[in-house]
Amino acid sequence: MIFFYELKKLVLSPLILSLAALCVLVNLTFLLVERDGLEPMGQTARPADAVAARTVPIFEGYRTADIAESYIRWYRLDGTNAQRIRNKYDKLQPVVDRKAAVGEKPPVYFSGRMSDFQVLLFGKLLKFISQEIGLLALLAALLAAAYEQMRGTEPVIYASKTGRRVQLPKLYASLTVSALLSVFVIGASLLIFFALFNFSVPWQADVSSVFDHALGETKPFITWHDLTVAEYLWATIGIGIGLALGCCLLGFAAGTGLRSAYGAFGAAVFVLAAFDLIARAPFLPVGSIFKSAWGLNPMWLWRNSGTWFTDGRADMLWANFETLGLCAYSAAFAAAAWGAYHLLRRREIH
Amino acid sequence: MRLFLYELKKIWSWRVLALLAAFAALVWFSILRGDVQTYKTLSHYASSFGPYQREMFDKYGPTLESEELADYDISGKIAALEGELDDWIASDPLFTGNGISTYAEYEDFRSQDRDSMDKEEYEKFSEITMQMDRKLWLDEYWNDPKKQFTSPYVRLGMLSNLNDTYTEYERNIGHYLEYENQPVAVEAARQILAKHNNSLVPYNLKGTASGYSTVVGVFVILATLLLVSPSLTRDRARHIHPLQYSSTVGRRILLIQWAAVTVSACVFSLVAIGASATALLTTDMSAYFGVSMLSMNYGSIQSLYEITFGQYLLLLAVMIVLLSMTAACFAFVLAKFSTNIIGAVLKIVPLGLAFWVLYLSAISEPFDPRNALFRSILHGRVVMPELILCVVLAAAGLLAAVIVAARERKADIL
Numbered sequence: 040m041i042f043f044y045e046l047k048k049l050v051l052s053p054l055i056l057s058l059a060a061l062c063v064l065v066n067l068t069f070l071l072v073e074r075d076g077l078e079p080m081g082q083t084a085r086p087a088d089a090v091a092a093r094t095v096p097i098f099e100g101y102r103t104a105d106i107a108e109s110y111i112r113w114y115r116l117d118g119t120n121a122q123r124i125r126n127k128y129d130k131l132q133p134v135v136d137r138k139a140a141v142g143e144k145p146p147v148y149f150s151g152r153m154s155d156f157q158v159l160l161f162g163k164l165l166k167f168i169s170q171e172i173g174l175l176a177l178l179a180a181l182l183a184a185a186y187e188q189m190r191g192t193e194p195v196i197y198a199s200k201t202g203r204r205v206q207l208p209k210l211y212a213s214l215t216v217s218a219l220l221s222v223f224v225i226g227a228s229l230l231i232f233f234a235l236f237n238f239s240v241p242w243q244a245d246v247s248s249v250f251d252h253a254l255g256e257t258k259p260f261i262t263w264h265d266l267t268v269a270e271y272l273w274a275t276i277g278i279g280i281g282l283a284l285g286c287c288l289l290g291f292a293a294g295t296g297l298r299s300a301y302g303a304f305g306a307a308v309f310v311l312a313a314f315d316l317i318a319r320a321p322f323l324p325v326g327s328i329f330k331s332a333w334g335l336n337p338m339w340l341w342r343n344s345g346t347w348f349t350d351g352r353a354d355m356l357w358a359n360f361e362t363l364g365l366c367a368y369s370a371a372f373a374a375a376a377w378g379a380y381h382l383l384r385r386r387e388i389h
Numbered sequence: 390m391r392l393f394l395y396e397l398k399k400i401w402s403w404r405v406l407a408l409l410a411a412f413a414a415l416v417w418f419s420i421l422r423g424d425v426q427t428y429k430t431l432s433h434y435a436s437s438f439g440p441y442q443r444e445m446f447d448k449y450g451p452t453l454e455s456e457e458l459a460d461y462d463i464s465g466k467i468a469a470l471e472g473e474l475d476d477w478i479a480s481d482p483l484f485t486g487n488g489i490s491t492y493a494e495y496e497d498f499r500s501q502d503r504d505s506m507d508k509e510e511y512e513k514f515s516e517i518t519m520q521m522d523r524k525l526w527l528d529e530y531w532n533d534p535k536k537q538f539t540s541p542y543v544r545l546g547m548l549s550n551l552n553d554t555y556t557e558y559e560r561n562i563g564h565y566l567e568y569e570n571q572p573v574a575v576e577a578a579r580q581i582l583a584k585h586n587n588s589l590v591p592y593n594l595k596g597t598a599s600g601y602s603t604v605v606g607v608f609v610i611l612a613t614l615l616l617v618s619p620s621l622t623r624d625r626a627r628h629i630h631p632l633q634y635s636s637t638v639g640r641r642i643l644l645i646q647w648a649a650v651t652v653s654a655c656v657f658s659l660v661a662i663g664a665s666a667t668a669l670l671t672t673d674m675s676a677y678f679g680v681s682m683l684s685m686n687y688g689s690i691q692s693l694y695e696i697t698f699g700q701y702l703l704l705l706a707v708m709i710v711l712l713s714m715t716a717a718c719f720a721f722v723l724a725k726f727s728t729n730i731i732g733a734v735l736k737i738v739p740l741g742l743a744f745w746v747l748y749l750s751a752i753s754e755p756f757d758p759r760n761a762l763f764r765s766i767l768h769g770r771v772v773m774p775e776l777i778l779c780v781v782l783a784a785a786g787l788l789a790a791v792i793v794a795a796r797e798r799k800a801d802i803l
Contacts, residue, residue: 054735061739115531178738182731189626189729301619301730305408308615312412316419 041205045183045212050219055179059220062171066164066228070235073159097259098139098247103128106258110325110353120326123356130358131350134263138247141265156238157250157260161275162345164232169279170341172224176217176287181304183213184294203384210291210376217287221280242269262348263358271348278347281365282337288372296379314338331356335364392642396649399620409612413661416608421601421665428597429672434534436593437687438554439547443673446589451680453555453587463552470548473541474525483524487517495521554686558586561688571769574758577693581685588684588691594677594698595691595757598669602705603753605665606712609658610744613713614720614737616657617650621724622733634800643794647721651787654717658710666702674698682756692756693763694773701756704776708752711779716744718786722793751778 049055107128111121184206187193196202232238240249246268250260266274289310293303314336317323323330333339334354340361346352347361357363433440449457474492478484489495499518503511522528525542537543553561562582569575624630624642633639678699682692692701720737727733751762755775758764762774771777 054732058735058739174738178735182735185731189731301734302404304731304734305405305615309408309411313415316415320419321423322418 041201042208042211045205045209046215048186049179049183049212049216052179052182055175055182055216055220058175058178059223062168062175062224063227063231065171066167066224067231069167070164070228070231073163074235077155096139098135101135101139101259103131103135103261106131106350109258114325114353116324116326116353120324123326123328124353127350127356127358131261131263135261138245138261138265141245154250156236156240158345159236160232160238164228165275165279166341166344168225168228169282169344172217172221172279172283173286173337173341175220175224176213176283177290177307179216179220180210180213180287180290181294181300181307183209183216184291185300185303188298189300206295206380206383210380213287213291214284217283218280221283225276225279240268243267246271261350263350264348266348275344275347278340278361278365279344281369282340285337285365285369285372288369288376292372292375292379295376295383311338315342318342325353326356328356330354331360335360335367337364337368340364392638392645393649396620396646397653399623400617400649400653402619405616405619409615412612412615413608413664416604417668420604421668424597424601424604425668425672428593428669428674430534431593431597432591432673434538436591437547437550438592439538439544441547441551442589442591445551446591446677446680449589451589451677453589455585458555463548463556467545467548467552470541470545474545477541481524483520550687553688555586558582558685562586562685565685565688565690569758571758571764573693573763573769573772574690575769577683577690577758578685580695581683581690584683586685588681590677590680590682590684590686590691590698592686594674595682595701598674598698598702598705599754599757601665601669602702602709603748605662606705606709606752607745607748609661609709609713610716610748611741612661613654613657613717614741614744617653617717617720618724618733618737619730621646621650621721622727622730625727626729640798643725643797644791647718647790647794650717650721651714651790654714655710658713659706662706662709666706678702690758693758694756696756705755708755708776708779711783712744712748712752715779715782715786716740718783718790721790722786725793725797751775 104125107125110116110124116124186209187196187205196205244267246262246266247260249268262271290303290307293307293310294300297303297306314333315338318330318333318336318339323333331354334343334351339354340347343351343354346355348359350358351360432443436442445453445457445461448461471492475490478492478495479490484490484495487498489498501514503514506514525540527537527540527543530536559582562578565578566575569578624633630642633642678697680698681695682698682701683695684691696704719740720733723736723740724733727736751760751766752775754760756773758769760775762778763769763771767774
């Protein structure tokens with residue numbers, strides 16, 4: 040019962056609803072601007088290339104070691120850092136061999152304008168959406184966690200045993216509302232995308248065959264697992280929602296663990312800023328374990344959403360880094376939320 | 390005055406200042422320190438002009454006159470380096486094994502018709518030219534620009550760029566005028582042509598200052614919002630405002646709070662700009678305060694207006710202070726409609742993000758023909774649109790805040 044009351048408070052919060060609507064509005068504006076900026080079909084499509092490329096088996100004889108060497112050269116790596124990059128791409132070779140051996144998935148490599156849509160949907164729109172729903176989840180959790188303190192009802196609530204446990208339904212309510220808001224923002228934004236653009240792709244074809252190349256690079260789009268375009272879209276959405284729920288846990292941990300609501304907001308923002316800024320710092324060399332481990336954080340994952348399920352460029356040393364990062368940080372934030380909840384139950388309220 | 394000081398005291402809480410100091414440290418170690426170090430490295434040996442442009446500046450001052458250009462003798466230096474390269478190439482088996490014994494022959498070798506080659510020939514050709522390039526560039530010293538600079542090929546490239554900028558400027562500006570159709574950019578190119586592109590402003594000076602100021606600007610705006618936000622809703626959250634509004638002095642409290650917020654924003658932004666500028670000016674940048682930014686270096690216009698580097702930095706600082714003040718004023722207005730801190734945060738977060746996007750899309754790379762506001766939105770018809778935008782936003786922010794504060798003096802408390 041308490042859960043539903045808490046859920047009602049959040050779902051009917053005009054501010055949270057306005058923020059969700061604002062996110063959709065921002066995405067709509069962005070897509071309209073992008074649509075105007077896209078060159079007419081005739082100027083980017085290269086039908087001759089597309090037809091010729093359909094007969095080229097792109098993965099046959101493709102060596103992932105070449106990708107490793109190009110990164111090693113680009114970042115000027117040597118020693119163990121370079122060796123780690125080579126080891127990762129050696130592990131990717133069987134994936135490429137398997138893709139080359141599978142005959143039923145037609146290679147539609149260099150299919151003209153695919154690249155523009157690929158970049159727009161997976162490189163930009165889904166990146167923005169993941170960040171927006173993460174922020175919404177964080178703010179919703181902060182609102183839920185600090186609600187009683189803000190309203191001055193804390194001393195009344197904490198006088199009873201049930202009241203001392205009220206944070207738990209609040210956590211479940213904020214997780215539920217984060218999921219609901221995520222579904223709303225993703226659904227509305229994708230609806231707008233598909234209404235504005237003719238994204239006619241073979242949804243059941245292998246994503247590595249349909250997409251021209253890895254975002255912003257010249258190598259093919261190689262996923263560790265065989266995914267169709269539809270599966271890839273769903274998987275990306277899943278990771279995005281997972282990260283939003285992780286942010287919700289972070290917001291809840293901060294809101295419950297710190298007495299000051301503004302302090303909780305500042306702490307959560309500081310943690311996210313530290314994730315992002317330290318990942319950019321020059322003292323973390325590419326190819327090092329620390330750089331790769333630091334890159335599992337939600338901020339880095341958001342910034343590189345276009346590389347999810349692929350090799351993750353030279354920054355990442357492990358396969359399925361997005362799932363690894365999501366699990367690791369969700370567990371860490373959940374532990375923090377759980378710890379904050381238990382501390383609150385025993386805290387003196389002044 | 391005492392109330393104003395009390396409001397200031399509320400804003401400058403040591404906890405928030407500690408949080409901002411931690412943010413500032415993160416930004417410094419992650420981004421800004423690297424920018425300063427990169428500038429220092431590029432200034433000496435690794436930029437497109439190497440140390441030559443700076444050498445000319447030290448020798449001839451902020452402008453380069455025609456007799457000074459003749460005195461520097463770029464073509465003589467290029468000829469000497471080509472001779473040095475000829476000797477090097479003639480003694481290297483990689484080149485002689487492919488029938489190349491002079492630099493001119495190497496250039497001919499590289500410019501072969503690649504379309505006529507089959508796949509195998511093309512791959513072999515690419516491999517050989519790559520090996521030659523790596524040798525000429527002294528690629529094994531990739532992380533030591535000073536050693537790489539000992540290569541005559543590297544120095545030759547730098548001197549060619551210098552020659553292109555100061556001797557061939559008429560041709561470059563002619564090309565630029567052929568393709569440029571935006572009035573302010575065209576006028577700037579004509580002015581550069583009229584003054585014989587004589588400014589010795591270093592190539593990487595503006596890019597470094599502009600990129601650095603973008604990071605500082607975004608940090609200052611977001612930090613200002615973090616600084617001023619907590620105090621704005623405190624009275625309402627603690628239900629003190631009915632008490633305040635029962636007296637004439639209390640009725641003025643919003644005006645006082647607004648003044649405190651605006652002053653805090655200005656002071657904080659000036660302190661942050663001063664601290665970050667000090668770090669930047671530990672490089673040789675302060676020597677270039679008097680040099681004109683109206684110049685075409687390496688085919689691109691540095692600044693569209695006849696301003697010195699010192700004025701350029703001053704304008705950047707003014708824009709950051711104006712935007713910081715504007716952000717504080719809008720935060721003040723939004724906080725007025727919030728009864729608690731989380732309510733205010735939920736409104737101020739989108740405001741901060743909007744300012745962030747605005748800064749990156751419209752204010753970064755100011756006074757540059759590539760600035761998005763100048764080129765894409767105003768189509769190069771307006772002079773200094775970045776500054777105008779900041780002034781208009783600041784005026785709007787101040788007006789909105791004053792209206793909100795003034796209306797409160799007669800508002801009914803329900």
